[in-house]
Amino acid sequence: MEFDQSDLQKALKILDALPQTIKELLSKHEIKKEELKPTLKEEPIPTKEPQTTPTPCKDLVVSTPKDNTYTTYHNNANKVNLGKLSEREANLLFAIFQRLKDQGNTLIRFEPQDLKRMIMVKSNLTNRQLLQILKNLLDNIGGANFWIIREHVENGEIYEDHTSYMLFKQFDIRIHKPTQTIEYLEVQLNDSYHYLLNNLGMGGQYTSFKLLEFQRVRGKYAKTLYRLLKQYKSTGILSVEWDQFRELLDIPKDYKMPNIDKFVLKIALKELRKIYPFEHLSYKKERRNSHDKRKVTHIDFYFEQLPQSETKHQIQKDKQRAKRDIKLIAWDIHNQIAKRNAKATMEARFLELKTLIGYQFRHNNGTILQINNATFEKNQMFLHVSTNKNSQKFLVSNKTFALELLFVNGYSLKKDNLLEEIDPPKIHPITNESIKEFAEYIGKTIHITNFNVDQCPEGSITT
Template identity: 30%
Template structure:
């Protein structure tokens, strides 16, 4: 199963997503991932992307996959809510008034998408009021925001899409996005009012409500171990939070007004550290492993599988079709090719024998 990584510029986190449900957040970030890996094909517009019903259906779990009405409803809700979401930017501009130039600071509010169309197949093309069957959606990215998704410079957020979708609760997902961009620092402090706004917490919630209904459930989710792609993961190890007063000192039991909230966790290792550890682990495995006849037989069997196509369901219950390319004996990963997205991906296994068994099962139709 491909480990799909969703990347987007950190400025995206400043966009307010009002009252987005779990399903709507899942769909939105899956669309962002697809936009990054797709080429515009709709009306020859370089900023417009088309997703048919089948494409959207695959983004949902099985209970929604073939339900036109439910998927249409979610897309319509996403369209309605996203055009309520805005992004405010400050930029210096020069105005020319009466032949005089004036430096000003412009506060502009812009939408990420300029168009979000729901597409239908009508019974009669000439009857504009006759909608028959939901066909898909088209999205046009605002050129001013293209850098958020497509121009990923040094300042970007990275998270595994499957990990994000596996999380339960809209507050948990929002907190996950906000903390992931600080994954290598191990902490983040929010102003309390800013935190309430970002999380879209109702004004009626008391401190105890926020603790019991939002923060504690979110921490349970974000510190739980999950098995994704045959690998055990914890989104944020040892994650905890502390409410702080105006001096950024701990505020036990709310004796003073809460002015800040601080989250702390075990920081993620940078890529260089991970690669160094991986090289050491591979070297150790090669040094300690003595080839056997089973290894030889496994290699012979695998030669028969190269170039064949297998079908399987990933962790999102989405059907994938992949061509078997090769097996990396150093990292124990199966190299596959997905024709639909024109992209290679790896599936980790304990060893080549396990990979052969998995391929054989898929060829027999065992999902």
């Protein structure tokens, strides 16, 4: 077979193009590592060219007026253990989040006065102290579990790449060496975490709260719990696996359950109940392990859900909300009844104690003691007494305790005071019928004093 020159040139062109065509064909079925998106990433974020000139914090332009007062970030940030942060470090980090929102890869410069305002401290914070806060913040964020997980296929097998990245691409502190004072802080978000603070209007997978309200919360445990609860403000229920809860709040590993109740939960709930909608915040430890019913596996928090317009998700969660409401109402009713009963009991005991006012008692040595008043101070009852030498008050629990206290200390009622007026006995009319109240004393030896009638196991009748 013969080829002319034109046919040969055509064949060479086809051969030259063939490897490229095959390569393009294979590339359609290959997942390249550099093209893999983090599994936690919602949408690729368009980025600008890397910025080298920093933008002053005061010159930032917010996308909405709400961003001036609220901190908003992707829910995935709540999965990271930030419990090691101190109160000041947490205040600063989430204030930085507020400034970085929807700023892309902007390099932002913070002056010392900006940082002090963001930390919410008084102006007497020294630059050295501020420097220490920044260093601690960087150390604690560096130890947090910020991971990107990428899935890819290689030789027909599925693999996951777990890669740890720093949250910030830049976290540069300029220090004046002779005085060790801060000139400025420059911060830039890592490209892998742009989704945490950018384009959050898509899908509603974000947590939002008033920055000032968060900064006013006292206690590192309360601050972390505040953030977690805010993610579920539309449902009013937060359920967390117990081990994950301990990790997120950075609860010491040697803390036993009583310590967690006393030093973590009790204090955190007391602080958060000052804030709407957490006034009736309560929790329940769940044991959902079918093999060991004694082991706590989850902790559920219940609080009032924030009102919002009807949505499909709300309708689907009606059953869950009803269950929450029942538990919340039951807890509140039980709490109110307990408080009411305790108050009624205390009031009755106090009124009974006040019947002693004006009575006089004589000591064995002849000293006369008079009861002048009974007061109720800080949920405690006090009996005010006086003698010819001094006046004082005693902490008592009820009238009986007060009388016993006087008797033990050698005091007895003066004979010109009628005991019946203090504790009037029931007088039975004289009849031929037996008195059933005294039946138990028939044939018994008894001991009679000014205050009591008791059975004596042995001995004769004494007065």
